[in-house]
Amino acid sequence: MANKIKNKNEWAVVTGASKGLGYCYCEELLKLGYNIIAVARDTTSLNILHEKYPNQDIKMLNYDLSDSNNCYQLFDDVKSENITLLINNAGYGVWGYFSASNLEQEMNIIDLNIKALHILTKLFVQHFIDQNNGRILNIGSLAAFTPAPVFASYYASKAYVWSLGVAINTELKKTKSSVRVITLCPGPLKTDFWNRSSNQKDAKYHSTIKVMKTTTYARKSLKRGLKTKRKNYIITGRVNKLVKILTKFAPQSCVLSSVYNYQKKRK
Template identity: 60%
Template sequence: MKKNLNKDAYAIVTGASKGLGYAYCEELLKLQYNIIAVARNTNSLKELQKKYSNFKIETWDLDLSDLKNAYKLFEKSKKLDIEIVINNAGYGVWGYFYQTDLEKEMNMIDLNIKSLHIITKKFTQYFMEKNKGRVINIASMGSFTPGPVFSSYYASKAYVLSFGVAINTELKKLKSNVRVVTICPGALKTDFWNRSSSEQRAKLRNKSKSMSSSVYAKNSLKKALKVKKKNYIIFGTFNKLAKKLTKVIPEHIILNSVYKYQRKIK
């Protein structure tokens, strides 16, 4: 992957303290970007600061489910030379809809949708002024189908995908160099399940044969930074096949399959 030559350039990563966000931070540092790492608690990023001491690594403790902090993030960072923004922060609320906690779901919607929307809006406008820059939004393979027993999360990621595809189409029609690219991961070994479901389910998912965050970050970032025409990225043979099957298999079969998959561990 081509390394950044602008020593003043920064990349912003939200949800940066663990899992995929942490891995994206490290991959961007390898590409010689300075980093603004955003999370509710950024203590875990001290190791990156030690390992990559020749780069500027700013750690901002911001809870982006509080929408004021989404605006604050933009205002604090716009004075710097921002070239990349990765909207990775997010979580899910797993369980039957009639049983799940409404307050948690509203908080999830604020983080997964509203905060991402604000940050994408502000930085797309900022990048359009320079005719340069890239917003990378993290959706999910769940973006392509409703998700029984994980309904609100799948729906939130469907928003992220539809939103990003529409914006990126506009940018291409306008002949802009700016891009809003959406990445759709499948199951990964991350901290996501510790916040999004039961302890038992989290243990099972993190022991599975899912791809590691570091491998996924390296491969997906490589594609997301160079793609010009594609609106979204799916990485992995299984995930690509699953996406194709959603177009040819009747919806009720897909919904039954998702339902069985999601309810395996209660």
């Protein structure tokens, strides 16, 4: 685990904080000594953290960040605090053939996975540069590295997250800034993500590769994300790193066929 922070008055903002990976990040940050601002459409599930970490401040903000106005309002609500970390975790996908998937849901994906992340990254990068201190961890995915038939819009949104983050972080390094924007790229995790993405209450989870526990991924990726100075993005786990290599060097037709067959079975 990363070393505990020295300044007990530091705050971290986590979006998509109510469950899954976002919830795990909140708990790991509390273990490190951060105070947290947890953002989600419904944050009631985070009440248990008040009991487990009574010596730290936990603020909960109920916002639907797919509404751009709420992104600006969130920043205005928190900018007076000593925020040194933002984790852009909110997001979901819509599974299914593009010709049949719901267009309104796909527009909502763009609003949440892309527009909200873009707005918050912009506002906090500017804020962190002004205070000469701060770091953003954007939650990308292994999905960023290949198109995905039958899950097209989600994979495309994560490609945007990865490309944007790498470009911004390169700018920051080239201009000698201490601020960093690191993109974390998890592989499959056992969370509620698949239920929401497939529009099924009890969707079956399928994976052809070993799946890392969400708590384990949160702990390991947070440690590396807070520590790295040179890397633009981080892939955690040997299997995930192997998948990334295969998507890079295998013929694209083979990769697309493999992804298609994999996604087609996820129902």
